[in-house]
Amino acid sequence: MAKKKKSIELTAQDISFTQKDTLYKLMRFYPDKMTLDTMVYEDGKKQGMRNIPFAHLPKELKKKIKPN
Secondary structure (H helix, E strand, O other): OOOOOOOEEOHHHOOEEEEOOEEEEEEEEEOOOOEEEEEEEEOOEEEEEEEEEHHHOOHHHHHHHOOO
8 A cells, every 4th residue: 555645734834944045934844754845935036846854954943843
């Protein structure tokens, strides 16, 4: 049997962070893969979705999401 993808929706929490003049808004967290879907904004313009590893988040955000 195929395993269902589990994800945690983060859009309602409105969590975001800035890194090198780029704003990342967290959309979804995948605990099985330890990755996040983010919406990327540069200069106030939407650049699209990007998947980033959980390890690349700032420490304060890691505490908010709590994967365990």
